[in-house]
Amino acid sequence: MIPPAPQDDAPAAASVRRNTARLAEEARQMHELFDQAPGCMIVFTGPDHVIEMANPAHLAFTGLSRDIIGKPAREAMRRGYSRGFGKLLDQVYRDGRSLVIRNTRLLVTRVPGGPDEEAFADFVLQPMKDASGATYGIFCQGHEVTVEKLAADELRASREQLRIALQAAQAIFDNSHDVICVVGADGLFRQVNKHAERLWGYRPEEMIGRCYLDFVHPEDRETGSALGKRLMAGEAVKPFTNRHLHKDGTAIPVMWSAVRSKTGDAVISIGRDMREHLAAEEKLRQAQKMEAIGRLTGGIAHDFNNLLAVVIGSAESLADSLEDRPELRSVACLALDAAERGAELVSRLLAFARSQPLAAQALDCGAFLANLSPILERTLGAGIAVxxxxxxxxxxxxxxxxxxxxxxxxLCINARDAMPAGGRLTIGAARQAAAEPGGAEMAVLSVRDTGEGMTPQVHARALEPFFTTKPEGLGSGLGLSMAHGFATQSGGRLEIDSEPGRGTEARLCLPLTAAPTAAAEPALSAGIPPQRRARHVLLVEDDDLLCEQVRRQLTGLGLRVTAHRDGRDALRRLRAGADIDLLMTDVVMPGGLNGRQLAEEARRLNPALRILFTSGHTDEPATGALPLDARAAFLPKPYRRAELARKLAEAFGDQPVAAIGG
Structure with missing residues (x-):
């Protein structure tokens, strides 16, 4: 048998070499693509996730070095692994299914040795499988999304802020106590908030689509139209006030602030009802006017009081000297009566001017009114039920x-006169809560009638002195002004509520105080010198006529008198050691030393000194509270000789008048 001829292996070997070279080239190209990829790439193998490959982009992003190659992930990526990345690798390796991870938060070191930075990335974990389908590794591909993530977060935050701002704007629009409206270029309402119903009397849906000029007072429409055109032209317009018409026809002053919208096709306006503001301004003007009238009245009344004191004293002395001439004595008595009527009028003027001397004390309101009620029943007549x-x-x-x-x-007499046909008058006492936070509660003594009530015009002038609606000769016009002045001087106020046909309620609001505690009566006789000589009075009065008149009265009562027109001269006399038993001083005096200050200096020199203050006008800021005690009394001007004698007796320690000159 002949063996086969030997084959030539050269072509096969060449083919293998070519394939090997091709595969090597492909591998090189793949490695080159892997290394040049802009995104992160990393290859893990085995159940321990050994890092086989990691491209430069991944190393640059994480701040890791190539030393991680060949190391298990739990060792090479300690921080990321501890945050759960290892569990995700285990899951993909175990299940053999891909996994997408979005917006993964990482701490990276972009510069070797630099600080950690927060970064975000999207990753895809893909299982690598052999021919049998078994997973032998994981391919991880990712890219940084930090910029996109932060931009998305910022966008979400902006949207949330916008949502909150829109909610706030809507809440302001819906709940504002001012009118907010949007008017288009055609002059029609586009939007109107709920407050419009309180201002105009129309529901918002009744106003949408109607011209804004329909709601403006006819006399203000031309001006309103011109302002609207200026606003639509983009011109800045200062806040302005015009009148609008309520559904019931009432004219309402409204102050507007308006601007053109950014889109340029509408005007946005905010309107405020000015009725309360204007009423408050009118109230302030009225208070300022009353204050000015009060200052003028108080000054005139004070000077007039001094003149009346001279007239009363002189007329009284003249009447006493004409005991044996009855016709002339009757003339002196007539002058005396007229002067005393003038003094009563001045007293009421001083009450209005809040310049009348007051002796404040704690009064039980209920008991006070109960004692007053029988007097009112007799005074007001049978037609008035009290x-x-x-x-x-x-x-x-x-x-x-x-x-x-x-x-x-x-107040009660005014109420009676408002009920000419009779009616019911209610006097009451109650506690009034503080008018404003931090204010004080007040005690309220009220007088309420069922009479005619006041018109707004009369109500506005009710507190003016000499203003009256009564026929001539039936009223002085000082009743309410006097009550107002008294309440204000006492630290309170007078409130009046009245409407035509619904009667009037006047409320005296006075400071609350605690019930007084029982105290022992002071020993008025303590410290009276036992000498039998005539008592020595130091008289201080700046009015020349009155000073001379009082000096005569004191001398007539058996007292020795030294008179001065100036407080400083009197103080020098006291410092010189004069044997003065009683200081009788006016309260308000020129020269920089008033009666209270003189008394304080005199008491420092002689603590046992008796003092009698006298005044027809107490200027509280200048004098302060008078130091009245067991050795000090107060006598308001003008006064008669008998009143002077009683107050001297009180100041000297309740000695009988005849014993004063002892």
Whole structure:
């Protein structure tokens, strides 16, 4: 048998070489593509996920070095592995299914040795399988999405801020106490908030699509139209006020702030109802006017009081000297009566001017009104039914008893005159809550009638002195102004509510105070010198006529008198050691030293010195509270000789008048 001829292996070997070279070239190209890929690539093999390959992009992104090649992932990627990356690798290796991971948060070191930075990346983990389908490794491909992630977060935050801003704007639009409206270029309402119904009386849906000029007062429409055109032209317009018409025809002043919208096709306006503001301004103007009138009235009344004191004293002395001439004595008595009527008028003027001397004390409001009620029943007549309402027994106010009685009587007489056909008058006492946060509660003494009520015009002038709606000769016009002045001087206020046909309620709001505690009566006789000599009075009065008149009265009562027109001269006399038993001083004096200050200096020199203050006008800022005690008394001007004698007796320690000159 002949053996086969030997074959030539050269072609096969050449083919193998070519294939090997081709595969090597393909592998080189694949490695080159792997290394040049812009995204992260890494190859893990085996269940321990040993890193077989990692491209430069991945190393640059994570800050790792090529030292990780050949190391298990748990060792080479400690930080990422500990955050759960290893569990994801285990899952893909075990299940053999791909896994997509988005917005993975990583801590990377972009510069060797530099600080950690927060970064985000998307990854795809793909299982690598052999011919039998078994997983032998994982191919990880990813790319950084830090910029996109931060941009998306910023966009979400911006959208959330916009949502909140829109909600806030809508809340402001819906709940604002001002009118907010949007008017298009055609002059028609596009949007109107809920407050429009309170201002105009129309629901928002009734106004949408209507011209804004339909709601403007006819006399203001031309101006309103011109302003609207200026705004639509983009011109800046200062806040302005015009009148709008309520559904019921009422004219309402509204202040507007308006701007053109950014789109240029509408005007956005905010309007505020100015009725309360204008009413407050009018109230302030009225208060300022009353304050000015009060200052003028107080100054005139004070000077007039001094003149009346001279007239009363002189007329009284003249009448006493004409005991044996009755015709002439009657003339002197007539002058005396007229002067005393003038003094009463001045007293009411001073009450209005808040310049009347007050002796405030704690008064039980309920008991005070209960005692006043029988007097009112007799004073007001049978046609007026008097009722008493005390909401809180044991409520105490701080006020001058005499002046409070006069103020309430005036209010009740006004109420009676408002009910010519008879009616019901209710006097009451109640507690009033603080008018504003941090304010004080007040005790309220009220007078309510069922009379005619006041028109707005009369109500606006009710507190003006000498203003009256009564026929000539039936009223002085000082009742309410006196009550107002008394309440203000007492630290309170007078409130008046009235409408035509619904009667009037006047409320004296006075400071609350605690109930007084029982105290022992002071020993008025303590410290009276036992000498039998005539008492020595240091008289200080800046009015020359009055000073001479009082000096004569004191001398007539058996007292020795030294008179000075200036407080500083009197103080020098005291410092010189004069044997003065009583200082009788005016309260308000020129020269920089008023009566209170003089008394304080005198008491430092002689603590036992008796003092009698006298005044027809107490300027509280200048004088402060008078230091009244067991050795000090107060006598308001003008006064008669008997009143002077009683106050001297009180100041000297309740000695009988005849014993003063002892």
């Amino acid at each position: 009722e008493l309402e005390v909401a809180e027994p044991g409520l105490f106010c701080r006020a001058d008893r005499t002046q409070l009685t006069a103020a309430l009587l005036n």
